[in-house]
Amino acid sequence: MRLYRYLTGPDDASFCHRVSAALNQGWSLYEAPTLTYDPEAKRVICGQAIVKEVEGKDYSPDLDLSRQ
Template sequence: MKLYRFLTAEDDSAFCHKVSEALSKGWSLYGDPTYAFDAQHGVMRCGQAVTKEISGDYSPDMKLGQQ
């Protein structure tokens, strides 16, 4: 089955590390990254979808970050 996650964070190196960590754990990029201005905090925010194939069935109790 295929898992899906959408990673988000402020547009800084921590976001790049978050995506790099997911890739190192077998997740794959899905689509293009997105950017939006967070007017409340005055910063740009990034988002990147990632997917991963795993065996077994989906459960809403899964901790996707630990997969």
């Protein structure tokens, strides 16, 4: 099965660590990251799509994607 996640968060080291952790758990980057500005919080928000192939399992909407 192929899984998809979209990570978002402030453009800071913690976001980069979340993406790095996912890459080290077998996820792959999917296309380019996105950026937008939150004028209320006065900060940049990042987004990065990631995908992962998981053998031997079937997709279910009940899956906890953060644990795959």
